[in-house]
Amino acid sequence: MSAGGMVNGFDPARTGSLPDRTRTVVERRARALGPAYRLFYSEPVQFARGEGVYLYDLDGNAYLDAYNNVPSVGHCHPHVVAAVATQAATLNTHTRYASEPLVSYAERLLATLPDALDKVMFTCSGSEAVDLALRVAAAATGHTGIIVTANAYHGTTARSAEISPSLGPGVPLGAHVRTVAPPPSDATDPGAAFGSAVAAAAADLQRHGFGVSCLIVDTILASDGVIPDPAGFLEPAAAAVRRAGGLVVADEVQPGFGRTGSTFWGFERHGLTPDLAVTGKPMGNGQPIAAMMARDEVLAPFATAARYFNTFGGNSVSIAAADAVLDVLRDEDLPGNARDVGAHLASGLRQLGDDRIRAVRGAGLYLGVELAGADGAPGTALAQAVVDGMRQRRILISSTGSDGACLKIRPPLPFTRGHADRLVEELATVLATIPPGAV
Known part of the structure; x- marks a missing residue:
């Protein structure tokens, strides 16, 4: 874990290494809000707008939101x-x-x-x-x-x-x-x-x-x-x-x-x-x-x-x-969509075949992917690396559990099979960039 026990947290000590535009906002935020507030991801991201299951950064890049349950029926429905x-x-x-x-x-x-x-x-x-x-x-x-x-x-x-x-x-x-x-x-x-x-x-x-x-x-x-x-x-x-x-x-x-x-x-x-x-x-x-x-x-x-x-x-x-x-x-029968797309997503995750995936658990559109580390211990560092890797590929997830070793996938309910397939494909890519035993 990082950021004072928060899973998937930004380390304020890294503020100086951020791109100028992000660093300026993070520094202003720290001065105005104080240290109790936390940010997600090793490199925080700024969003300008949201629509459906996507969030858009300041440059207009679309991020597939597989984390936020607050806009349960989709951003700005x-x-x-x-x-x-x-x-x-x-x-x-x-x-x-x-x-x-x-x-x-x-x-x-x-x-x-x-x-x-x-x-x-x-x-x-x-x-x-x-x-x-x-x-x-x-x-x-x-x-x-x-x-x-x-x-x-x-x-x-x-x-x-x-x-x-x-x-x-x-x-x-x-x-x-x-x-x-x-x-x-x-x-x-x-x-x-x-x-x-x-x-x-x-x-x-x-x-x-x-x-x-x-x-x-x-x-x-x-x-x-x-x-x-x-x-x-x-x-x-x-x-x-x-x-x-x-x-x-x-x-x-x-x-x-x-x-x-x-x-x-x-x-x-x-x-x-x-x-x-x-x-x-x-x-x-x-x-x-x-x-x-x-x-x-x-x-x-x-x-x-x-x-x-x-x-x-x-x-x-x-x-x-x-x-x-x-x-x-x-x-829009979103509970039914959660049932069907959630089952499809869970099936895709279970078929990844990566030995570091200990279990895929979930119900509907709330899934957890438990990871194992290099020595078979809980994959806390691996989970953080995966969450950051997915963020770099513009897909938002997080992690959970007492050791932070479980990927948390909890998208807005209009998530489709196409969105689920992209998430699985990108997760496979991210895992492939992290050699077994590296973390």
């Missing part, structure tokens, strides 16, 4: 752009006024969920939605103990950061937080193994007087290295935490809104109905909107004891964008 522009020119208010479009969207969003999840509250970001879910879970259970996966990422607010081990040692976990490793790939019964680990974590929280508030899990385990299978392996863990008196919170910021292809929500692949679910980034295709969905009986203790307000959460313009996103997902 015309239907979303029109909805935002029209609403911005008409009215933009908060949720304290009676608003039919707000209520209509809430009803439409809830209709995509199991009947048990019948309430929604709006925020501006996934981090805020996670923060709210943790408050709701604590009010419902009377406990504070939280269980997360070993390299989870759930946000950057104070509450969500202290349950995000992927942020590194500079952001310590709360004393009330326990981590569990994902099931090993060779586990005979991954569900039972993961369920036992969660049960042990719950018992430890109880022993230390925290009790069990919730298990919160990204249902594709993205930051743990993209672990979507076997479908259903989360059910024993959910049962274990509920036996301990806790709730199940599904973090759908990354797998939700049709990305996994076979289902609209990632938790549905596991046959699981959570007590709370949160979503964010893809919801408004770049507009700041996120949400927490809840069972009525779970929300009630919090809702009756505290009022909730978010000035910009659920504002009129963001609601218009979110409503337009649902239109595009339906009209």
Whole structure:
């Protein structure tokens, strides 16, 4: 890893070696924003515009975007752009006024969920939605103990950061937080193994007087290295935490809104109905909107004891964008496209035949390619070299996992088979330029 524990991060010590135009912006950025901000790639890239699954740099060169899930229905989708522009020119208010479009969207969003999840509250970001879910879970259970996966990422607010081990040692976990490793790939019964680990974590929280508030899990385990299978392996863990008196919170910021292809929500692949679910980034295709969905009986203790307000959460313009996103997902059948193109892409990646590829995992258009290094250890340096090599060939991917050795492929949902084929071809080329054993 580089850049203070961030995978695929630019090393500021290399600023002087950048081309003049990029170096100037990077230096100005550092002076204005400070050192906490990070940049991608060994050589950062500047973009001027986006369209569909492409981003264009200052010279007009097109980069195939196989990374960004925020513009889930494509960069600058015309239907979303029109909805935002029209609403911005008409009215933009908060949720304290009676608003039919707000209520209509809430009803439409809830209709995509199991009947048990019948309430929604709006925020501006996934981090805020996670923060709210943790408050709701604590009010419902009377406990504070939280269980997360070993390299989870759930946000950057104070509450969500202290349950995000992927942020590194500079952001310590709360004393009330326990981590569990994902099931090993060779586990005979991954569900039972993961369920036992969660049960042990719950018992430890109880022993230390925290009790069990919730298990919160990204249902594709993205930051743990993209672990979507076997479908259903989360059910024993959910049962274990509920036996301990806790709730199940599904973090759908990354797998939700049709990305996994076979289902609209990632938790549905596991046959699981959570007590709370949160979503964010893809919801408004770049507009700041996120949400927490809840069972009525779970929300009630919090809702009756505290009022909730978010000035910009659920504002009129963001609601218009979110409503337009649902239109595009339906009209262009993007979940179906994610299923079909994702399967095609996964097949192509598995056929590369490079011994350094340990595994190709994924669901729909969320894939992880685990790499091995020269000595068979996790291919952290190899992954960074591949990510940079793909960037030089104008294809954007990243890496993930506790050791950064898993390539992360997560494109906008209009990705086609042609785009997938190009990605596979370019990956083969990049791997061929890195001799086995070199990194």
